[in-house]
Amino acid sequence: MKTWIAGLIMIISLFAVEAGYAQVRISDEDVAHYVNQQVTVCGKIAGTYYDSTSKRKPTFLNFRYPHPDETFTVVIWGDDRKHFSYAPETYLKNKQICVTGKIILFHNQPEMIITSPAQIELENENAKP
Numbered sequence: 001m002k003t004w005i006a007g008l009i010m011i012i013s014l015f016a017v018e019a020g021y022a023q024v025r026i027s028d029e030d031v032a033h034y035v036n037q038q039v040t041v042c043g044k045i046a047g048t049y050y051d052s053t054s055k056r057k058p059t060f061l062n063f064r065y066p067h068p069d070e071t072f073t074v075v076i077w078g079d080d081r082k083h084f085s086y087a088p089e090t091y092l093k094n095k096q097i098c099v100t101g102k103i104i105l106f107h108n109q110p111e112m113i114i115t116s117p118a119q120i121e122l123e124n125e126n127a128k129p
Helices: 002-018 028-034 078-083
Strands: 025-027 038-050 059-063 073-076 096-102 104-106 109-113 120-122
Touching: 025 028, 028 038, 096 109
Parallel strands: 025 038, 073 109
Antiparallel strands: 038 059, 038 096, 059 073, 096 120, 104 109
């Protein structure tokens, strides 16, 4: 019974993230305080890069400043790009966005891996891209 309830809670949590509901909404400057937590991070995409030549074909969305000075990075793996009707590195560059997901550290730098455009909200337009 406990396993069933835990599974139900997990499914509801996943739907909440996909729908854009996170418990906390923060600025890209504050992400270091929320490592391993589900949050919505808002800020400007200052630099982007799609590495079409590497094995996993990552797309990087860098907040506030271009790489290597970004405050926070969103990663979209190549396998997940098929879910996007647009090229994230082009469409989202220089836009104010909010992304919802779990903050992790990669080489001691905060990042979030997203798998769906439902995790992105254009901040000034109140619409999903």
